[in-house]
Every structure is written in structure tokens, then in C-alpha cells.
Amino acid sequence: MTSFEPTAEFAAQLDAQDPLRDFRHQFHIPPGPDGQDSIYLCGNSLGLQPKTARAAVERQMQNWQELAVEGHFRGDTPWMTYHERLEQATAHIVGAQPLEVTVMNNLTTNLHLLLVSFYQPTPTRYKVLMEGGAFPSDQYALETQVQMRGFRPDDAIVELVPRPGEHTLRTEDIVAKIAELGDSLCTIIMGGINYYTGQVYDMAAITQAGHAVGARVGFDLAHAAGNIPLQLHDWDVDFACWCSYKYLNSGPGGVSGAFVHERFADQPELLRLAGWWGYDEKERFKMKKGFRPMRGAAGWQLSNGAVLTLAAHEAALNIHEAAGGMVALRRKSEQLTAYLEFLIRGLALPAGTLEIITPQDPAARGCQLSILVQKNGRQLFDYLMSKGIIGDWREPNVIRLAPVPLYNSFQDVQRVGAALAEWAGRE
Structure with a gap:
């Protein structure tokens, strides 16, 4: 598995090496609060619209x-x-x-x-x-x-x-x-x-x-x-x-x-x-x-x-x-999810503040990470939404984030990590 770094430059390098990077442009990505593309990590609830769907x-x-x-x-x-x-x-x-x-x-x-x-x-x-x-x-x-x-x-x-x-x-x-x-x-x-x-x-x-x-x-x-x-x-x-x-x-x-x-x-x-x-x-x-x-x-x-x-x-x-089916998608998915895990585990937070309850073994998980938030979970979810990061909230205290290989990038994941680090600094 790749040795990760939390920087925007490193994420951009991974995207440049990604053979599936152009498939992102085949989907409509909802705009965020700033008018730029949102970071959509909710494909485990509803996938994005293919640009070809309307014509079909x-x-x-x-x-x-x-x-x-x-x-x-x-x-x-x-x-x-x-x-x-x-x-x-x-x-x-x-x-x-x-x-x-x-x-x-x-x-x-x-x-x-x-x-x-x-x-x-x-x-x-x-x-x-x-x-x-x-x-x-x-x-x-x-x-x-x-x-x-x-x-x-x-x-x-x-x-x-x-x-x-x-x-x-x-x-x-x-x-x-x-x-x-x-x-x-x-x-x-x-x-x-x-x-x-x-x-x-x-x-x-x-x-x-x-x-x-x-x-x-x-x-x-x-x-x-x-x-x-x-x-x-x-x-x-x-x-x-x-x-x-x-x-x-x-x-x-x-x-x-x-x-x-x-x-x-x-x-x-x-x-x-x-x-x-x-x-x-x-x-x-x-x-x-x-x-x-x-x-x-x-x-x-x-x-x-x-x-x-x-x-x-x-x-x-x-x-x-066209993307090569599950073999190609799974290869990228494992790396995207591992990068998100790396960024979450690298946060400077008191023990137990955020707990990933999804298995750590890549073979025992898909692209979703479920994060158990012990305190102020809904506030964290709303904070992420305010940053244009669309995830999924599940009662009573779990945030689900799913980086999908067809349309999510490593830069998406890096920006989520940066937003979480900013939130951690305020806690």
C-alpha cells in the first residue's frame, strides 16, 4: 500500500497517476456553498447522475x-x-x-x-x-x-x-x-x-x-x-x-x-x-x-x-x-479508502473522540468508512456540509463517508482530511 502524505501536492500527484481520473468528468457533481464542485462522499446512499443518462x-x-x-x-x-x-x-x-x-x-x-x-x-x-x-x-x-x-x-x-x-x-x-x-x-x-x-x-x-x-x-x-x-x-x-x-x-x-x-x-x-x-x-x-x-x-x-x-x-x-469493471475500480477504491483512513487516524484528537468502526482490513470493507463520533457528532456533520463535503448522517452518532472510485479524487479525500483537521483544531 502507498505510503501516504497529508498534503495537497501529494494528493494531486496520486490523481495525476490515476488511470480512472477522467471518469469523474462523466458525472454531474453538485455545487458546494462556494459555487465550486462539492466533495460528494455519499454514493453509498445515492450515486451521482451520469452525463449520458439524460440523453438515454x-x-x-x-x-x-x-x-x-x-x-x-x-x-x-x-x-x-x-x-x-x-x-x-x-x-x-x-x-x-x-x-x-x-x-x-x-x-x-x-x-x-x-x-x-x-x-x-x-x-x-x-x-x-x-x-x-x-x-x-x-x-x-x-x-x-x-x-x-x-x-x-x-x-x-x-x-x-x-x-x-x-x-x-x-x-x-x-x-x-x-x-x-x-x-x-x-x-x-x-x-x-x-x-x-x-x-x-x-x-x-x-x-x-x-x-x-x-x-x-x-x-x-x-x-x-x-x-x-x-x-x-x-x-x-x-x-x-x-x-x-x-x-x-x-x-x-x-x-x-x-x-x-x-x-x-x-x-x-x-x-x-x-x-x-x-x-x-x-x-x-x-x-x-x-x-x-x-x-x-x-x-x-x-x-x-x-x-x-x-x-x-x-x-x-x-x-x-468502460472503466474496466470491478477489478480496476476496486484497485482505486482500496487506495482512496486507505488514504481517507490515514488522514482520519492522523488527526490530533483525544483518544476515543472519533472511532472508525469499519474494519481496517481492506478485504473486509468497501469504500465506506463509518465514523463513530462520541461528542457533538451532528455538529461535525453540519460543519462538513458547510464546507461542501456531502456525507451521510446515521443516528445516533455515526457519519458515513464513501469515496467512490468512479468520480471521487484523491484531492477530494485530502480536502476532507484538511477540513477534519481544521475542526479538530477548534475542539
Whole structure:
């Protein structure tokens, strides 16, 4: 890892050596209070708008204007198969085969659809394992799925919590809990990255442990897709879903992705909630009774794609592919995050004032650092905002900062460090 220095000159040198530096100019960066570009470290909540997104959406607006209903079948991007245009790039991002992925709906809708298929409890095998303090949508989805199957959430849902005095989960503790639950465990559903701490879970080890006791294993990849390298197929994950509006930069409420391992591709008998667009496309327009799903993840589709959001998503995916995919992005991401960590740890502050609760091991984190502020946390967050540094505040006292490799620079990170040092000097 690079030996860092806190100076603006050093950061400028790193930027000059960065092969991805020009991708920053492919995004609209909001202005700060001084009218200059803000320092946007909030891609873990909403990614920036690609400059190509507007034209991509306008292209489909034009098709709608000129072709109307015939746009489903005519033109250079027929809407009926538009989602298929995104399969290859999506598969690259999550480490899957094109058959195993589809782009549809939004994240929580897809989570519910997948849980219908992969949480099928019996009177003795009905437990669900998740991380404690998971994002509320995941908690609510599981509560209601469990209730609909006739079980009590406080009995069926088992939550993993860190050891006393620790902020993150140990893989050995997760694996031990899976073994302890044994044949009572029906399904594991965890975030690939914990939204609060930024911890990356060992998805391969969790999947292996879950399968060893006969459980289905899935992941919510909202904070992982486009952030860290994923190998869902090779890890043997059963199912997964993710949003596209964070690190994939596809717009607020943008379309979601879903993964179903290829071993389920030819299991039409697998219980699911069905819709017209998931029906075998060769027979779809015959309007027959009796659901016959498409092969693979496409068989979980419900309705025809929301073309305007798919168009914005395609524009963003094209940038992601042009940057070299996750290998190139991850290389820069690790260095950006390490530089931010170096600057925070170098502050002259009393012990315990600021604590990074994200793991120090680069393999156990993405680009987010979660900073626990013991005193005046909200005031620090507001101070950073006044300097044009856009991060994310999470109650009760955590500031999340995420330097995204596609559009953040080392000079961005250096300026954050300088602002924190200025604040530290006032404390």
C-alpha cells in the first residue's frame, strides 16, 4: 500500500497517476456553498447522475413519441427485450452467468419475490438468520414473510450481534451460529455489506456453512453491487438482490437486480409469485392459463420493464464497463479508502473522540468508512456540509463517508482530511 502524505501536492500527484481520473468528468457533481464542485462522499446512499443518462432517457421518450405501442417491437431498442440488453453487464458486476440475473422492480420487491421461493419453512425447519441491525426494509420484509407462514418473528428470526465491545461480526461466530441452528435453519439472508458499519461479510464462507446444514442462502447486495468484487455463481449463493441507485449510479428509485443460481433455472415447480413477463416469452402472447416460467432468473419477472429507468441504468452500466469493471475500480477504491483512513487516524484528537468502526482490513470493507463520533457528532456533520463535503448522517452518532472510485479524487479525500483537521483544531 502507498505510503501516504497529508498534503495537497501529494494528493494531486496520486490523481495525476490515476488511470480512472477522467471518469469523474462523466458525472454531474453538485455545487458546494462556494459555487465550486462539492466533495460528494455519499454514493453509498445515492450515486451521482451520469452525463449520458439524460440523453438515454430522452431517446426512449422520442421512441414513445414516434412509435407509441409499436416501440415494444420496433426501433433500435425494442422495449419488449430491453432488459436483456443489461444482462451481460449485470452478470459481470455480480459474478454471475447472464442466465442467473435479471433487472426488474425495486430492491425490496425483489427481496419479497425471492423469499417466497427460498424461504419455504416446515414445522421443524423454519428459522431465518440475519445480521442484527440490518437495514429496516430487510427487517420488515422478513417479519412479514415469517408471519405469512404462520410463525412468530421473535421465534423464527435469529439475529447475529457482535461480541461485547465490538462493532462488527466475526466470521467464525456467524459460522458457529449456523452450525448451532443446524436443521432448524431454513434460510440465511444477510447484507453483503452492512449498511451501518461498512463491514463486508464473507459470503463464500456463509454460503458454504448454510448449505452444510441444508439451508438456502441469499444476500441483499444494496451496498455491495458496484462497490466490491462479487462471485455469486462461484460462491454457490442461492439468491440475491440489489439496488442500482448507489454505486451503480442509475438514479433515485432506479431499477433493481436479482440473481438466482443456475441450478434453479429449470425448476418450474419451484414456488414463486408469477407474472406475465416471467412467462416463457416464446408463448407469452398466446395468453394461456397455467404459468410456464422463463429459464433462469427471468422466470421471476412480473411485469414489463420500466423502460425509462432501464435506459438510465444502461447509461450508468456503460460507464462502469468502460472503466474496466470491478477489478480496476476496486484497485482505486482500496487506495482512496486507505488514504481517507490515514488522514482520519492522523488527526490530533483525544483518544476515543472519533472511532472508525469499519474494519481496517481492506478485504473486509468497501469504500465506506463509518465514523463513530462520541461528542457533538451532528455538529461535525453540519460543519462538513458547510464546507461542501456531502456525507451521510446515521443516528445516533455515526457519519458515513464513501469515496467512490468512479468520480471521487484523491484531492477530494485530502480536502476532507484538511477540513477534519481544521475542526479538530477548534475542539
